[in-house]
Amino acid sequence: MKVIQVMFDTLKRNALNAYEASDIQTPNFDRLQQKTVQFNQFFAGSLPCMPARRDMQTGRYNFLHRGWGPMEPFDDSMPELLKQNGIYTHLVTDHKHYWRDGGATYHPRYSSYELIRGQEGDSWKAKVDKDMNIDGLDNIPDEFKQRKIGSIAQDLYNREHMPKEEDHMLYRTVEAGMEFLRENKDADNWFLQIECFDPHEPFFVPEKYLNMYGVSQEEFNGWLMYSHDDYTSEKADQLKNFYKALVTMCDAYLGKVLDFMDEHNMWEDTMLIVNTDHGLLLGEHDWWGKNIMPVYNEIANIPFFIWYPDLGIQNESRNQLAQNIDVPATILEFFDIEIPEFMKGKSLRKVVESPGEVNHEAILFGYFGSNMNVADQEYIYMRAPMPGKEDYLYEYTLSPMRMNRRFTPEELQGAELDNSFAFTKGVSTLKMQTSDFMGKNYQRFGNKLFNYKEDPAQKSPLTDAEKEFEMIEKLKRLMEENEAPETLYTYYGLDQIHSVEDVRKEHEVLDREQEAVTEEITFVNYHVKDGYLTLINALKDKTKAQAMKQHVQETKAAVTEDDIRNWIKDNVDKEEQARLFYQLDMTLRVD
Incomplete structure (x- = not known):
């Protein structure tokens, strides 16, 4: 054999x-x-x-x-x-x-x-003085740029x-x-x-x-x-x-x-x-x-x-x-x-x-902290994290390593022992709140439902509260079978969904929240609207966020992508611009 x-x-x-x-x-x-x-x-x-x-x-x-x-x-x-x-x-x-x-x-x-x-x-x-002049990285935030430059420079030298x-x-x-x-x-x-x-x-x-x-x-x-x-x-x-x-x-x-x-x-x-x-x-x-x-x-x-x-x-x-x-x-x-x-x-x-x-009958797939996805033979439902629930995302580990580094002492502050799961075989793990920088970005995609049998390219999201609730029930059942942490249900807002009517109410609330931020503002298309919402959440200085909102409210014509980009260039410090442009570019590519 x-x-x-x-x-x-x-x-x-x-x-x-x-x-x-x-x-x-x-x-x-x-x-x-x-x-x-x-x-x-x-x-x-x-x-x-x-x-x-x-x-x-x-x-x-x-x-x-x-x-x-x-x-x-x-x-x-x-x-x-x-x-x-x-x-x-x-x-x-x-x-x-x-x-x-x-x-x-x-x-x-x-x-x-x-x-x-x-x-x-x-x-x-090994080469000490590698060529570090790498083109095409202008829009990457400084916190990631140096690592990317180092990887590309090392790769190009390896190829020699x-x-x-x-x-x-x-x-x-x-x-x-x-x-x-x-x-x-x-x-x-x-x-x-x-x-x-x-x-x-x-x-x-x-x-x-x-x-x-x-x-x-x-x-x-x-x-x-x-x-x-x-x-x-x-x-x-x-x-x-x-x-x-x-x-x-x-x-x-x-x-x-x-x-x-x-x-x-x-x-x-x-x-x-x-x-x-x-x-x-x-x-x-x-x-x-x-x-x-x-x-x-x-x-x-x-x-x-x-x-x-x-x-x-x-x-x-x-x-x-x-x-x-x-x-x-x-x-x-x-x-x-x-x-x-x-x-x-x-x-x-x-x-x-x-x-x-x-x-x-159904399966799960996804990235940690991103949309939770469930598929059956016909439908795929993508459940986004809920705004304001970032503190409910925890990691459980006895091997505190990231891709290419150890957890920092700051990340381990407040870690506690947890024994919630049968699959750890009676062993307690460290439980710690995660600070995934992408957490808020994942929220903006919202919930998506597709019939991927009839729509294999997934170009036409469905609005069907009954089917969405059916997929949520499958999602919850699989999470329970796989010992998902209790806090994860809150992180995804699943603790509030118990009926089709709850799904409908959720749609109404999320629509109202978006409209509250964008009231009296007209956008050329919904991509630009999403970009604006992303920018408002991403600005660390909330006085600037308020200034941005006032600026677009005073715009007489429909707000365009250029309006947002020009505002960033004119009102945000240079070292902060790359991070904002990076997130804006990601948002504007949402289909």
């Missing part, structure tokens, strides 16, 4: 012809489709990178209890459970977050591991040490996996995880693949600036072509694994899983990237392929709901290892074996 899991980070399902026809060349994913069972309604759980990996080791949602962080002492780890039951586990990856503070307890769960250096500004090659395709991280990662296969193909009882950071940005691609899409690395450094950049049509096409080129390169290296399985007849005794953690927005909904905007299906609905050697089912698809928390239970069951009590994900075996089997 053997399992190979090939994972690509940030792989969009609409980039694969197996899912949607496009001009991206992915012949090996087409070949994979013929060899496996393809899931069409497979979703991410916790986002982004390491929260997703905690889901895929523990089979539990990370995002209900904390943001980005390590594996916790009480977590059940799928690769560690395999190791404890005599299954050899090996990880090869170029995902740099495994050796940062917020990911440092993941890879030691495997029997062995190999970390490939050089991705996304990885602190790999990778002049050939065989030096590239993707080549080295897959080659390390192939080395394991060549050495251990005749052995039994092992699990190999080949985890590739590509096609995650920054898009660093050998010219061979860029030439296929008419672009060159000299034109663009590959760094996606997310929502704050102003993408012209030409620049947008260029960026998309870089992503296409990198997906085609990923496809080529997937082909090496498939070739090896063919050559050594591994399909007879080896499970194959090919998956990703999440997708990406490349201009859909007028957004770029992830993390900031609502989690539309271009991010949440992800590709997934699986081959069960003992079932022999191939070239079929499944439409049942499934998601990343199901991966560990699937692998444990394949090796006939008991699934732990607190692993909420479910093995996919019955769904693969029987197209009528249902694993989940």
Whole structure:
């Protein structure tokens, strides 16, 4: 019994012809489709990178209890459970977050591991005086700009040490996996995880693949600036072509694994899983990237392929709901290892074996502190945090690390021991109020309801109080099953919703609150109105906020985007402007 899991980070399902026809060349994913069972309604759980990996080791949602962080002492780890039951586990990856503070307890769960250096500004090659003149960062707030400059400068220097395709991280990662296969193909009882950071940005691609899409690395450094950049049509096409080129390169290296399985007849005794953690927005909904905007299906609905050697089912698809928390239970069951009590994900075996089997009636997904999302087979409901309830968002951890740093003493002030959850196995955790800078920004998106079966592009939000209440009931039930903190219900205003009439009243209250801020003010469109509301909340000096309100009230014509931008330039200190423009730009891209 053997399992190979090939994972690509940030792989969009609409980039694969197996899912949607496009001009991206992915012949090996087409070949994979013929060899496996393809899931069409497979979703991410916790986002982004390491929260997703905690889901895929523990089979539990990370995002209900904390943001980005390590594996916790009480977590059940799928690769560690395999190791404890005599299954050899090996990880090869170029995902740099495994050796940062917020990911440092993941890879030691495997029997062995190999970390490939050089991705996304990885602190790999040393140079004191790197070129720090990076263009295109004018609108990033100073508090983030220096870190971004440092990452890009380090990344560009790392690339100088990778002049050939065989030096590239993707080549080295897959080659390390192939080395394991060549050495251990005749052995039994092992699990190999080949985890590739590509096609995650920054898009660093050998010219061979860029030439296929008419672009060159000299034109663009590959760094996606997310929502704050102003993408012209030409620049947008260029960026998309870089992503296409990198997906085609990923496809080529997937082909090496498939070739090896063919050559050594591994399909007879080896499970194959090919998956990703999440997708990406490349201009859909007028957004770029992830993390900031609502989690539309271009991010949440992800590709997934699986081959069960003992079932022999191939070239079929499944439409049942499934998601990343199901991966560990699937692998444990394949090796006939008991699934732990607190692993909420479910093995996919019955769904693969029987197209009528249902694993989940509904599922959750999201970022910590952002919109809480629930999906069933037809609808997706996005529940925004409630204004004024920021103090109800807490993190629970025994490993106080962020992505790339420890918690500060200030963050830990007031932390108390908490023993609210069964999944911590009688162990108390630290409970602390979070100060996520994005908290208020998430509120502005409001609640959104989509029928994604009839409206797959999610362009037409629905106003349907009955359906919204039905989805809220599903959301609450799943939160309860997954031990969501009690305060989270208040944070999302769910403690006030007990009937359809409550939903209607909530709509009326939120509409009145917005109108109270914007009474006697006319805007050219609702984007500008949202931008104004964001600015009023973001101004630290409330006397300036009042001055801004007075200014727009005195504007005789409808308020435009330029009116708001010019007011910021004329009335706000220079060092504060970048932060405000950053938030304004994000708001103006809401669809």
